[in-house]
Amino acid sequence: MALLQISEPGQSQAPHQRRLAVGIDLGTTNSLVASVMNGSATVLKDEQDQWSIPSVVYYAAGKASVVGKNAQENAATDPYNTVRSAKRLMGKDAQDVSDSWLADHYQFELESGSLPSFKTTAGNKTAIDVSADILSKLRSTAEQTLGGDLVGAVITVPAYFDDAQRQATKDAAALSGIHVLRLLNEPTAAALAYGLDSGNDGVVAIYDLGGGTFDISLLKMHRGVFEVLATAGNTSLGGDDFDNAVADWIQTEASVTELSDQGAKRQLLGLARSLKETLSSQSSAPYSLAINDNIKFEGELSIEVFNTIIEPMFKDTLAPCRQVLRDAEISKADVQAVVMVGGSTRVPLVREKVSEFFDQPVLTDIDPDQVVAVGAAIQADVLAGNKPDSDLLLLDVIPLSLGLETMGGLVEKIVPRNTTIPIARAQEFTTYKDGQTAMALHVVQGERELVADSRSLARFELRDIPARTAGACRIQVLFQVDADGLLTVSALEKESGVLASIDVKPSYGLSDGEIEKMLRASMENASEDVQKRALAEQQMEGGRVVEAINSALNADGDEHLSIDERAQVDALVDSLKQSIEGTDSDAIKQAVEKLEAGSALFVERRMNASVKQLMAGQELSELERTLVTSGADSDADVSKAQNSTVSNTESDS
């Protein structure tokens, strides 16, 4: 179809050339990158033959950051500069950090008004910086393996991630130079990895217990359309907590009250983790660990004791399970399959109890550590345009309600949780005082009634409201949530005809300006290579825009534009082409912006024309054909379309 062709430049010249796209599972403990190669999704290995890259970054003064296994090796000797579990701090503020167990393991720079950062010898690093370093490593792994530049990536996030956490993830991708095709909920990715092959319609539960987060989602599958019915979870619960609890137990058994040394703590945690892993296949695990000659841990952990230690944490996963069933208004009996995701689902107790809860065996066929990356790769392949005939479509929901603070510190919910996205919801407010010329808006996220209990996302003021009597002004507040689950709020005074509007970004996310600043900073520190890359990217982006516009102009440019208008757009296309030949990436960027502004009218007319046709109820594939072959006899097309509508309804129902 015409609109899809626009998104696939290059296809006409080289029909078999694949656009390189990857799926990235950016995990708390480990990260993976996968891609569809020769028709199947494969997890890619790095130069050390590892497919699971520890989400650990080592920062040493004056040296490039080290990511993965090599970084992990420094954990015992140089703990403060070996940053792990940074995902737990994505989108969090100083207070959240103080409350986290990470506060005991790292030194933090907690300045109010700026993002909390890990203090390292290579400088202060925010969770976004750390994630960007991990993403860069995955990107280079992928580009080396696949042999070319990536057009983009699908990055997975826990379904329960709030707006700030999603924004932070997108910011990290921007910093690492990755174009995000889509932020995908981890459980949805897992269902993708499993579901498409089976082709069965029905409701599936995805139980995802990873290193640091827990998610439960209910998905309805119907002919390639995945509808997320409900999702819930806990962003601070996972296998790391099992490890911490086991470490505490070992310490108590040995009557060691305090371990002041960070390296010793790390060693103990490492022991706890290996015991947990042993107990996935054994009934008992002996241990012996000497630290600094004076402390020795020795003993044996049985599966029974282990189960007792972790059971309270496991039980915390069941309340969200009940919640999604309630939200989706279905019973356990309606659930046709339960997919297990995340390394922590290797724990026998977890499998057993989840199976008990849903009253059926659980699915564990695909490696629970790979399943998310595999699903993301499948989605990336589709979004990159490599599968134009794919029926796959994911309809996601927003995990947490979004609202505004109203009088008395109460939350007025504007978009309730589990609403299908993208969505736009508007609500009108009015002034409450005579002569009021400004209004303060406070955007919050969460399920509680009181602002004090909710997550604060953004505050902004609408100014220059015309002074009128109380209640005379109408202020429309619009919440727009995009397909990635990211929110934009705007406020608009309608009554007087004077428009005042403002867009906001969440307080913990970065503004575009800040990202640019960080990007520039990172470029200054890096080699010329980075600047070359920036130019290459800008050139690619420019080329994409030229191709998109040209293909649209060729299709129906003369239909929607007068000769003068057409000439103006053509001139803008030419000047963009010229700038692409040059080496000034800013000039390319400006030319792209000019062209996009200059062709807005054309795009709008085109879209409206296609919407009209859509509204006229044409059968869709027929409509797509009509768009491609504009200029064909339109009456003939319509009558054909009406005929095929009937057969379409039959075949689809």
Add this chain to the structure above:
Amino acid sequence: MQVDFSNNYFELFELPIAFDIPEEQLSTRFRSLQRFLHPDKFASAADAERRWSMQAASFVNEAYQTLSKPLKRASYILSLNGISLDEETDTQMSPMFLMEQMELREALGDAPEAADPHAALDKIRSQLQAGTRSSAEEFAVAATKENWPDARTVVRQWQFLEKLTSEVRTQEARLDDA
């Protein structure tokens, strides 16, 4: 960019304006529309098209969510016929209905202290479900006859039932989490 979508959700889904609608057709049409409009289909398109796709997909989502929920659908039919639910001048409710509501509300308040709280909540829920079912039937009849005053009264009562139903759910959540 302004997308000139009609305000009529029924038209979007190729359905006549009526309360009783074939749900299968609604969801099939919803999926076909999203297959065409969803931002995922425009992941590498130009910005203007991506924005358009987001707006169009948002509109279709809103339309689907309105039509697929019976109470929302009923309210929407009223609004298409120029009937507002929010007029504060008309707060009259049947005393009989209000009495029933008060009793249900008391029962809900007492439920946590009942010998079997889950059973107590189940009982309230089934009463509410029965009320909801008859509201839907009454609305369909009134709407077919274009008796909008009656239709409006039914929807206002229905809203009470819906509110109580969500409170039952909240109570259940509290019981489960305890």
